[in-house]
Amino acid sequence: MGVGLLAREMRKSSRRLRAFFLRRLSALLRLEEPLREIPAMAFLVELLACPGLCWKMIDNVLNLFVRYLQSDRRVMRGLVLRGLVLLCESPRMVRKMQFLLPVIMERLRDVDRDVSTKALVVLTNVVRIMDKKTVACIAPVLVEKLLPLFDDESSHVRELSIHLFRDVLEIVVDTKDHRLEKQVHCSLLPLLFHGHDESPSVGQQGPWRCLRALGMPQLPKA
Structure with a gap:
C-alpha cells in the first residue's frame, strides 16, 4: 500500500522520469x-x-x-489484473491485450474472487473490440469457463459473467460450432432462473438478452 501511494505521487513527475521508472521496474521484474x-x-x-x-x-x-498472471501469489495476480483494468481505458491498449486472452481466461475460476472479477472486466473490454472470427475461435473455451460463474455467490460476478456471455453470444450467434451449441444449450435453464435473480442488477437485462439472441421470447416474470 505504501509503494502504491508513493507511485501515485510519482505520476505528477515528468514524462521522462516516469519512463525511467517504468524501464527500471520492468528490468527488475524480469530478474524474478x-x-x-x-x-x-x-x-x-x-x-x-x-x-x-x-x-x-x-x-x-x-x-x-503473461508470466505474472500465472503467479502462485494472489497479490501478484491481483496487481497484474488491476494494471490491465487501467489499460482498458484506452481502446488501442485493449487491442494489444488480445494475446493475453488464454492466461486471463484461466483466472476466471481463481480462488480470489477479486482476481476473477477483474478478469471478467478485462475480458469484456477485449471481446468487444475483437472481430467476429477471432471471438468465434475462443468462444467455446470462454463459454465453458463462464457457465459455472452464473451461480457464483457474488452477484457482481454473476452479473459480469452473464453480460460477457451475452456479448459473446450476440457476436457469434449464427456460428456453426457443435461445441458451442452444446454449451449454449446447457446455459438455457440457468439463464431462465437468473432472469428472476434476487439481485436486480443480475436479472434485469443480461439473461433475457441472451435468450432473445437465441431466438427465445421473454417469459412473464413469476
Missing part, C-alpha cells in the same frame, strides 16, 4: 526476485495510469504480465 516482485509490480501498475506511455514500453509490460 521474489522479495522485490510485489512492491515493484505495485509501483509499475500505478504508473500505468499515466498518459503518454511509450508503446514499446507497454509491449514489454504486457509480456511480463
Whole structure:
C-alpha cells in the first residue's frame, strides 16, 4: 500500500522520469526476485495510469504480465489484473491485450474472487473490440469457463459473467460450432432462473438478452 501511494505521487513527475521508472521496474521484474516482485509490480501498475506511455514500453509490460498472471501469489495476480483494468481505458491498449486472452481466461475460476472479477472486466473490454472470427475461435473455451460463474455467490460476478456471455453470444450467434451449441444449450435453464435473480442488477437485462439472441421470447416474470 505504501509503494502504491508513493507511485501515485510519482505520476505528477515528468514524462521522462516516469519512463525511467517504468524501464527500471520492468528490468527488475524480469530478474524474478521474489522479495522485490510485489512492491515493484505495485509501483509499475500505478504508473500505468499515466498518459503518454511509450508503446514499446507497454509491449514489454504486457509480456511480463503473461508470466505474472500465472503467479502462485494472489497479490501478484491481483496487481497484474488491476494494471490491465487501467489499460482498458484506452481502446488501442485493449487491442494489444488480445494475446493475453488464454492466461486471463484461466483466472476466471481463481480462488480470489477479486482476481476473477477483474478478469471478467478485462475480458469484456477485449471481446468487444475483437472481430467476429477471432471471438468465434475462443468462444467455446470462454463459454465453458463462464457457465459455472452464473451461480457464483457474488452477484457482481454473476452479473459480469452473464453480460460477457451475452456479448459473446450476440457476436457469434449464427456460428456453426457443435461445441458451442452444446454449451449454449446447457446455459438455457440457468439463464431462465437468473432472469428472476434476487439481485436486480443480475436479472434485469443480461439473461433475457441472451435468450432473445437465441431466438427465445421473454417469459412473464413469476
